[in-house]
Amino acid sequence: MIEARGLTKDYADKRAVDDLSFEVHPGVVTGFLGPNGSGKSTTMRLILGLDRPTKGDVTVNGKHYREHNAPLHEVGALLEARSVHTGRSARNHLLALAQTHGIRRSRVDELIDVVGLHDVAKKRAGQFSLGMGQRLGIATALLGDPHTIMLDEPVNGLDPEGIHWIRNLLKSFAAEGRTVFVSSHLMSEMSLTADHLIVIGRGKLIADTSVADFLAGASKQLVHVRTPQGAALREVLAGLGGTVSDADAGLLEVSGLTAEQIGEAAAAQSIVLHELTPHQASLEEAFMDLTRGELEFAATGEEAA
């Protein structure tokens, strides 16, 4: 369980996180979504007590991260920026971190095998590829078998097999009742793993909703209609309050009406339809819609609603 209340972080020249309040609950995968530079990594650093908030507060499992006596057992974190001494082997890196909590060597070796770094465990971390670095970071996060797992862009640099493994890992952790908080700037990735979404733009909260509601609430619910009687249908649909635009020759793109409404209206007027396809906005489109609005608000200096 992660709780942020009015979390705000100012750096010298800009506000990176702006009055952010949210809760991350156990048992589901919560996606933390936002464009690059929107404040996701800063928020995660604030959660871990690496940076101090300018205003507001954030707790993990009921306490500030710094107040935990065994933080690695509470939160396992993978930060986006590399956090490994390049001159030290993967095994010694994990061992040094494990020793702060008295975690045994056998646990370190176990995790090295689990993340598939067995063959390179004695190699210096500076020689690791991006993907190997991510695997080492994930092993670090799992050291303390934590209640809460927080990963910043975990699939970056991973091969398809590794990406698949991460998705399964996140889902199984959530299924075990743990709190899973994972950031990404890729909506497609979130649509495959997350149950709940926290969306931010320019450091501000844009949405805190389930993935299903996020899609349903997206402003563009489009229906593609193909008809030989375009002009007639246009008139009918406009009368019902729909917005019609030409997507292609003979293909109309209708918003503001459901496929059922369009089909029934066409039948009542005896208009022939060759195609009637409800087109749900993708998570990507929904997200672009939301953040575009946010960027406009920010640009004109108005407060976002």
Add this chain to the structure above:
Amino acid sequence: MSAIAIPGSAFRGRVTQARVILSEWTKLRSVRSTRWSLLVATVLTIGFPILASAVISSHWNHRSPAERVNFNPLNPALIGSQIAQLAIGILGVLVITAEYSTGMIRATFTAVPKRLPVLWAKAIVFAVVTFVLMLPSVLIAFFSSQSILSARHASYSWSHPGVARAVIGAALYLTVIAVMTLGIGTILRNTAGGIAAFAAIFFVIPPLMNVLPQSWNDAITPYLPSNAGRAILSITHDPHSLAPWTGFALFCGYAAIALVVAAALLVRRDT
């Protein structure tokens, strides 16, 4: 790796100062450049005095009577510590700044978010390692150089007044440098800046004092960290230097200030 489930772990340990010390020991010994620097410091601390004594001994007959009378057998014995202080000082800075430059500090502070145990552990581990390596090194350097010089009847015995204090003092001096430079590195968080500050304090500022009027120079120089610290290595009394233990106490005070300022900044600053 898709087929493997994550094994759980029933173990629940908490962070203690002793565990953080063990962790810092693992960190120190597991970086190749650290091991090499310490080995080089040890070899030079022992090797240089032997070399210097051999050279002095072979040229002894070319020395003027005045040179022979003024010769201080302790000088070649402790010359190695001059070189070792460079290696120890740079390592002291790197022990912390390498964590900042590589990003390791984020992993370190995620594991130990209270932070201060990390600073104390680094200070204890690096100070102990320095003393444990340097004490035998200066002892070996003293006894081997004096046995070479004894052929010329130009050596000190261990029981000569002040000798034991000066030789052991050399190891203590290097140990305090270890702690002081860790403090400097923590304050500056930057390898180049830390090494520059260390070099300025120990190698640049002392000779610059010579441009001051003599009375100012005499009044200020004894209180500079390097001069105060090296008072313990001297057995000849210079009216313008501090007494050995007074100087060493002041030197320890400087190191303590560096560490306390470092600690205060460490808990406040963002990472």
